[in-house]
Amino acid sequence: MTSGQQPAKPTSPELAPAQVRKASRVPLTRRISVRLALVLGLSMFSLMFLTSILVNFADIADIEQSDPSTLSASTPFARYLTDNLTLNKNRQYEPTDNAKVVLETFLGIAETYVWLDPDDRVLMTGTAARRYVELGDDWPLCSSAAYCSVDLGPSAPPAGSTWTRLAIEGRHIGTFVLIFFELRDANVGSKFWGIPVDIMLRLLAASLIAGLTSVLLVNFVTRRLSQLATDATVPLRSQAELVDLPGPFDVSGGDEISLLAIALNTMRGRIEELVASLAERDRQRRDWIAQVSHDLRTPLTALSACLERARDRLIVTEQPISREAVLEMINAARHDRQRMQMLVEDLFELARLDANDTLNLEPVPPGELIRQTTKGMGAMANESGIELKSDVGPGLPTVRADGRRLMRALENLTRNAIHFANSEVILSAQLDGEHIKLLVLDDGPGFPEKDGKVLLELTESHPRRPDSAGLGLVVVRRVADAHGGELGGENREQGGACVWVRIPINQKNK
Template identity: 30%
Template sequence: MWSRLRFTSLRLRLVVVFGLVALTAAVSASGIAYWLNREAVLTRTQDAVLRDFEQEMQNRAGALPGNPSQDELQHTAGQMANSSQRFSVLLVAQDADGRTVYGNSGALNGFSLQDVPESLRKAVNKRQPVNSTNKYAYHLYWQRVSLQGTPYLVAGTKVIDGGPTGYMLKSLEPEAKDLNSLAWSLGIATGLALIGSALLAQAAATTVLKPVQRLGVAARRLGEGRLDTRLRVSGTDELADLSRTFNHAAEALEKRVDDMAARDDASRRFVADMSHELRTPLTAITAVTEILEEELEAETGSMDPMIEPAVRLVVSETRRLNDLVENLMEVTRFDAGTARLVLDDVELADQITACIDARAWLDAVELDADRGIHARLDPRRLDVILANLIGNALKHGGSPVRVAVRESAAEDGKGAEIVIQVRDHGPGIPEDVLPHVFDRFYKASASRPRSEGSGLGLSIALENAHIHGGEITAANSAEGGAVFTLRLPQDASELAAELAEGEKDAKNAKDARISRASRTPRTSQNGDAR
């Protein structure tokens, strides 16, 4: 995995591509240089040898009689081979008796007519028509051959106006060695060019990728919520433009987040202030409704039967309004991050029994909890969770409601947890409603927007579970009815400490935002995102 990630890195790809381009260019340049030098060396040697051979044929072979003897051919071939170019010579002629005689310089062992390619012999002995464009009947022909792995130059011509035919054999081994040395030199130069290109590619990749890496680090810091992150901008190239664009985007995002945070704070303050302001008149109204409720429950029958339904409606709606205000204030505390845990050792069976008894649900609820199961939790918030879950089961499900408590190991392996299941015997929860049961103000039926509840109970229960580090899930039982499963850590002390630390950090961040918003004119903080 590590090697695959390294190979797919942008830096490595840049170095590889740069190296391939440099290698292609170096190999092409070396190949062209080798070919040009090879042709130049061979042509220069070839021209010198052919010029010398042609001169020797004119001066020495041309001086032989028309039908020379073998000794005369042998002597002349030896003289021709002693020229400056040091090549081997083979002379072929007809003697006075009409026999073919040969004269060999003997410089190379066994240079014979068999060493001359047949095509070259035919070309040398072929008589050309003499005309205005061709003044000579015979011409000099040459060819490069390889004998026993050694390169040679073979040439041949015939003496004009009668005379012997001469062939020349010149070894090109010194030139081949020089060309091999040149090839090795060009190969070494190509290797050095590749190494140099790799170093240059590394330097270029570092120059190009360093701003990109800084941009990546800055983007990660921005994603972590450090909205004051800025890049140092230098230069006028595309990367500098990209850094400026990032800074402008980060500044706009910071402003947008600050504005949204300010509106969110204003909204929370409005809900909190509204809830707080409603509590004063609501307290007075609640006191009056309690008196009216006592009148309704009195046996004297002093209440006018005509207004009794109105009084009952006022009492129920006042109670509902009071619950709504309390729930709104609780939701506001969660949204503001001011909700805190007040931990205590809780015996779960006693806690659940007290919750059921306080709401007169003993006849409708079955409790399956062993004695002696303790947990360190917030008793008030646990009571809110249980009251909402059991109350929801009684209201929307069917009796009896069964509450089961057990201990288990946490799913992530970190300590023990408490699992509380609340199951009813009603029709269950529709599948399309299950994903939304914990949403605020969610109503399962749009045609019935009003009900006895506020639509906040289950969402508040879930928030109270989350603040403990727990979770609530809803499902339908295979045997019928809905099942709500509450999972809480058996000891929430560590989470309570984290919440206290988080509150301190949130306060510092809020103070920093307020400080930045109060600066005029607005300035951006530049920083190198390394």
């Protein structure tokens, strides 16, 4: 059946390499279109070929029905012939004139007969058969063993014709051959590569039709696929932070290809979100870097001014410098150093949180957290003349959290509070439903309000702290977020600010 695969070949150029860049890399044998065409072509071909063979078999079955044994002298037909034979002048039997008319009429013009004498020589033919016989001794039907056997023995029943031997009183008197008209076509019996030409023709026709139809069908089905591929590989057009993604894709059709298109559209949406969030993060980070470099420059400037002043006082100025003056300058320098250190540490913390550093979860007793923070910030509060107190009720449940980061967040809040407080800062922890609330309270001026909401974050119009980019608060917010908690704040009724971090007691492992 080598011819059966032929229709597959013409389908291969369907995904024209020029049109589909990605698809062109798919090897021919792996392409869906090629496989589809193969399957479709093969099945159509087999179907058609089988049908034609079945029809043929019906024909052949017809012929074989006239088996010699059934057309023996005992059949009515043979009996009739036997009864209507006459001896001609050569003393040979032939049908009587009457019988000839009956045969012509009975068998019709479509079929014909040949009468052979006992030596298998043509004695007489029907009108239609005559032209073959008249071609000479070489009776064309007899040139093909398949159609006529010279001895016409029962072992070689001629296909396409049927014959019967007639005998009178046991003596063979001749053979009556019926030739079916359709087998008299000029190429009947000829063969090509051992396959009968008519079968060959059916093969060819079946292949052709199957091939063509499958190419068309497959092309119809896969055109939308290759269209999708083409659409999806359109080069990205990006301007600044906006990326113009290919699509959205056509989702009509309601079939698997439209499912694919829907999936592509979903993916496209996610990519758009991702790009937008990345762009937002990028923008935030640029802002931070700008603010941080400014924030670093401020204490740096103060520090160098302080050092220069000290040097000038010692070298340039003649008057002796007092112990108090030196101490004052050193303390100023220490203060600047501390501000820079905080900034650098906040930056480190942000960088780590940005890198999606996992939380180092451990049991955190809230009381211990508050006490350690109070202890750690005590020196700073003292220097600023602020009283730092803690107010934690007993029996608070232990939280599973990143203790180091929580303490860092509390330190940042406390540092801010100490900066603004008039006289005292209170650290507290409370149970709040399924959460623990860590609070930092001060008695300072409180937060600026806008439309009834406090502004925690620093903005251009509300710079709460002139020397800071609010990096500390950003760290607090990020730590709270990382714990699945939140940062909030309000102004206290008795004056002053209250900032809190609220984190769930049962931390989900992240």
